[in-house]
Every structure is written in structure tokens, then in C-alpha cells.
Amino acid sequence: GAVVSQHPSRVICKSGTSVKIECRSLDFQATTMFWYRQFPKKSLMLMATSNEGSKATYEQGVEKDKFLINHASLTLSTLTVTSAHPEDSSFYICSARDRLLAGGYNEQFFGPGTRLTVL
Amino acid sequence: GNSVTQMEGPVTLSEEAFLTINCTYTATGYPSLFWYVQYPGEGLQLLLKATKADDKGSNKGFEATYRKETTSFHLEKGSVQVSDSAVYFCALSPTGAGSYQLTFGKGTKLSVIP
Numbered sequence: 723g724a725v726v727s728q729h730p731s732r733v734i735c736k737s738g739t740s741v742k743i744e745c746r747s748l749d750f751q752a753t754t755m756f757w758y759r760q761f762p763k764k765s766l767m768l769m770a771t772s773n774e775g776s777k778a779t780y781e782q783g784v785e786k787d788k789f790l791i792n793h794a795s796l797t798l799s800t801l802t803v804t805s806a807h808p809e810d811s812s813f814y815i816c817s818a819r820d821r822l823l824a825g826g827y828n829e830q831f832f833g834p835g836t837r838l839t840v841l
Numbered sequence: 842g843n844s845v846t847q848m849e850g851p852v853t854l855s856e857e858a859f860l861t862i863n864c865t866y867t868a869t870g871y872p873s874l875f876w877y878v879q880y881p882g883e884g885l886q887l888l889l890k891a892t893k894a895d896d897k898g899s900n901k902g903f904e905a906t907y908r909k910e911t912t913s914f915h916l917e918k919g920s921v922q923v924s925d926s927a928v929y930f931c932a933l934s935p936t937g938a939g940s941y942q943l944t945f946g947k948g949t950k951l952s953v954i955p
Contacts, residue, residue, distance in 0.1 A: 756942070765948055
């Protein structure tokens, strides 16, 4: 089946620094990748939708200058949390949509998530 | 807008008990419906899906039937195992070209005890 990886799985950083999280589709080309944030005991909140070669579309309330998304290829999207603060601590999950399934049902394949802790 | 409501947990069951996690949705048209499972420390995995009314999705002993008349997609399993302990998310995706964003419920944590 389709596999999506994320790196790193865990990161601890100091307040004010920037952190980059990578999301890769390992055995398929992803037309679209999504970035979610998950708070403890809460559901996933869609942050942005990333299409290869174009600017990401951010959901209402998500600061695009703080959460920079780059989707440079059909297999890689990155999320950079700039000038991170403790309130940015969360579990970040990416998902990818298979280009070859673009005409089929709307399944997304999820990465294992990245736990970000900002001190 | 679209929304998904699922029963709040946590749910604690003994091994081999019957499981039902309720899920109802609000959406226009006929969305695709999904159940995802998240094991501790991991991302989400698709458990099962249904893309049209009266479809039944099934996987690993879990089942859910797409009920248009009650706008529901309840998850059931006849006999749970300790390994089923996880958080379960109900989700929908609208139909139509370019409509592939997922809307999730808040998740239901299931703990199965021996």
C-alpha cells in the first residue's frame, strides 16, 4: 500500500527557532499533500493544502507566514514552523493524495506524525 | 458546512465484547465516509470506507454501513481484542471535482482490557 513518511518523528527546539518537517510519499506521486495539526484529545485540524508547484492554500486562522509550506516535487512537501513558540507545540501530521487515484474516491494516506515540543 | 459528530469517549470494553461507535454527519449531497484508526504515537490509518448510500465498508472485523436516511456511519465490531485499543476517527469527504478535503470527528478512544 501507499506509504507516507515524516521526518523527524520528534523534535524539541528552543523558543524563537525554526523547525522544518518533511513529508514524503515513498511509493507514489502525490498530487496534493495536506498538513494537519492535532491537539491532545482533539481531532485533526487541517492547516493547509499543498499542491505540487503552486502556493499552498491555508485554512482560516492559520498564519501562512508562520507555517511555511513548500511542495517542491510530487513526493516531497515541507512544513517550516518559523520563530516557534511554546503554543506551537503539537502533533503535526501530513497526508498525501495519490495522483493516479485522482479520479477515484478521496482517500488520503497519512504520515506517522511529528511531535514538536517548543521549550 | 460539513461536520462530523461521533460519540465521545473514552470507551472501555472487555476483550470479546461488542463495539459500537456512533458517527453522524452533516453534508450536502453524497459524501464519501471513512473510519480512520490511530494507534498510540502513530499517524492515521484508513480502516474502512464507503462511497455511496447503503454501502458497507469492512476490514479487520470492523464494519460500518452508509445510511443516508439517518446520515450515519456507525462503526461496529462483534468481538474486540486488546490490539484494537486506539483512537477511532470518523471522517467525510465531499463529492465533486477537486473536493477531497477530509472533515474529521473529534475521535473516540477505545481501550480494550483483557
